Amino acid sequence: MKINNPTRNAETGNLFEVSINRIDIEAGVFQRENMEYLTGEYESFIYGDEDQNTLRVSFECKDLKNTDKTLVENNFLKSFLDNKKQLKENYYENELEILFNFCEKRELDFYKVKGRPKRVIVRG
Numbered sequence: 001m002k003i004n005n006p007t008r009n010a011e012t013g014n015l016f017e018v019s020i021n022r023i024d025i026e027a028g029v030f031q032r033e034n035m036e037y038l039t040g041e042y043e044s045f046i047y048g049d050e051d052q053n054t055l056r057v058s059f060e061c062k063d064l065k066n067t068d069k070t071l072v073e074n075n076f077l078k079s080f081l082d083n084k085k086q087l088k089e090n091y092y093e094n095e096l097e098i099l100f101n102f103c104e105k106r107e108l109d110f111y112k113v114k115g116r117p118k119r120v121i122v123r124g
Helices: 023-031 069-083 085-092
Strands: 012-015 017-022 040-047 054-063 096-103 120-123
Touching: 012 040, 012 120, 017 023, 023 040, 023 054, 023 069, 069 085, 069 096, 085 096
Parallel strands: 040 120, 054 096
Antiparallel strands: 012 017, 040 054
């Protein structure tokens, strides 16, 4: 028996008719090896239409200059695509673009907006 984490519909987007939420993104962000480099703060943006979609994930780094970006990206991709197997084919056929942005502390967009930070933002 498996208990699933609760999700928030307010922070859910779709990529190729597959729902993506905060929990899916966090599965990729909070990998043990990643946390050596990341503060744990992140945000993600979904852009696109039915033909081409982009997921951009921004990470806040403890020390941007010494962050192993390739390791973080690979860990994220493996975990995210393993959890969302329906998107693997889209990713490998270049229909889904996943971009990564690494930031210094307090440079994420949600720091500029009042209120509770959104982690998954859908932008048409």
